[in-house]
Amino acid sequence: MRAARLIKLVLLLQSRPSVTAPELARQLEVSERTVARDVLALSEAGVPVYADRGRAGGYRLVGGYRTRLTGMGRREAEALFLSGVPSALRELGLADAGSAARLKVAAALLPELSDAPANAAQRFHLDAPGWWQEPGTPELLPDIATAVWDDRTLSARYRRAGGEVARELEPYGLVLKAGVWYLAARPAGASAVGGAAAGGATAGEGASTDGDPDGDQKPRPAHRVYRVDRFTDVTPGPERFVRDESFDLEAFWADRAEAFARSILRDTVVLRLSETGAGRLPYATDRAAGREAVESASDPGADGWVTVTLPVESLDVAFGQLLMLGPEAEVLEPVELRRRFADAAVRSAALYGETPEGGDGRR
Numbered sequence: 149m150r151a152a153r154l155i156k157l158v159l160l161l162q163s164r165p166s167v168t169a170p171e172l173a174r175q176l177e178v179s180e181r182t183v184a185r186d187v188l189a190l191s192e193a194g195v196p197v198y199a200d201r202g203r204a205g206g207y208r209l210v211g212g213y214r215t216r217l218t219g220m221g222r223r224e225a226e227a228l229f230l231s232g233v234p235s236a237l238r239e240l241g242l243a244d245a246g247s248a249a250r251l252k253v254a255a256a257l258l259p260e261l262s263d264a265p266a267n268a269a270q271r272f273h274l275d276a277p278g279w280w281q282e283p284g285t286p287e288l289l290p291d292i293a294t295a296v297w298d299d300r301t302l303s304a305r306y307r308r309a310g311g312e313v314a315r316e317l318e319p320y321g322l323v324l325k326a327g328v329w330y331l332a333a334r335p336a337g338a339s340a341v342g343g344a345a346a347g348g349a350t351a352g353e354g355a356s357t358d359g360d361p362d363g364d365q366k367p368r369p370a371h372r373v374y375r376v377d378r379f380t381d382v383t384p385g386p387e388r389f390v391r392d393e394s395f396d397l398e399a400f401w402a403d404r405a406e407a408f409a410r411s412i413l414r415d416t417v418v419l420r421l422s423e424t425g426a427g428r429l430p431y432a433t434d435r436a437a438g439r440e441a442v443e444s445a446s447d448p449g450a451d452g453w454v455t456v457t458l459p460v461e462s463l464d465v466a467f468g469q470l471l472m473l474g475p476e477a478e479v480l481e482p483v484e485l486r487r488r489f490a491d492a493a494v495r496s497a498a499l500y501g502e503t504p505e506g507g508d509g510r511r
Contacts, residue, residue: 241290301385321397329376413459425476
């Protein structure tokens with residue numbers, strides 16, 4: 149365990165001019181004190197690790213030291229071949245490049261690891277689109293991907309509710325979510341100052357993932373999200389933009405996805421839930437909203453039931469979702485939704501009531 153960590157530590161130091169102790173601790177998933185002990189162990193073993201003091205300090209290798217501990221083990225080789233997403237590479241126009249890269253890596257493997265690519269392919273497959281969705285590749289995706297790779301501005305036309313709009317964009321990254329491609333971009337020449345932080349936007353700053361503007365009177369985030377299949381025309385420009393290196397695509401998407409999920413929960417309902425109903429609620433409704441509702445529920449009554457307030461997309465959606473809980477949930481508010489459940493209960497009782505012997509199951 150420690151030997152593998154020491155090897156990883158050397159490789160991390162080899163990959164950069166200098167690495168701080170907090171960054172090494174994060175990468176190695178250990179404490180900074182453990183990092184210091186590991187660095188000392190490497191020094192005693194003859195690895196020339198030098199510590200730079202001060203606020204901007206860190207650890208670095210001296211004299212261009214390079215380790216030859218770069219051979220991959222079986223698990224590492226199999227994980228490498230799992231990391232590619234063939235369907236996504238095809239849609240991005242990178243199928244040939246991906247295939248060539250896999251062949252080069254396969255050729256470099258030790259003979260005893262030559263079956264790693266086949267092992268990975270036989271055991272795992274990623275099918276990105278959701279069920280009952282026709283997978284489709286946006287026609288303009290390869291052009292957009294090229295602009296993302298080259299940091300080139302995009303002149304684009306984008307389809308939204310009010311019609312098509314023209315946009316000059318700096319394309320930062322692409323995200324594939326449930327078979328749908330999204331582009332994270334910001335207006336060409338925009339500054340992050342005054343908008344959202346580079347890590348993402350707040351829920352009140354354009355949480356919608358369709359990239360539609362919020363109106364000129366509202367603050368806009370520096371980066372926005374656009375559905376790739378809504379672009380009707382894109383032209384990569386001749387100029388490269390200066391990328392904000394602090395932009396974190398993964399963090400940005402996580403923040404934006406959470407903000408979008410919360411933005412569509414516009415109504416609330418009050419429920420009584422049995423212990424079983426409380427356990428099932430996150431799986432019948434928005435998972436995060438359901439968990440938070442249960443966690444903030446009232447203390448159980450004498451019958452073990454709890455009262456929760458649940459954010460929902462709409463009363464119609466809530467009706468369909470909460471029907472899945474059956475007799476494990478009672479709607480208290482709003483009154484109109486409670487009446488719908490009462491009517492559904494009466495009709496269900498009529499269908500499933502006692503039937504005469506030899507009957508057909510209906511009254």
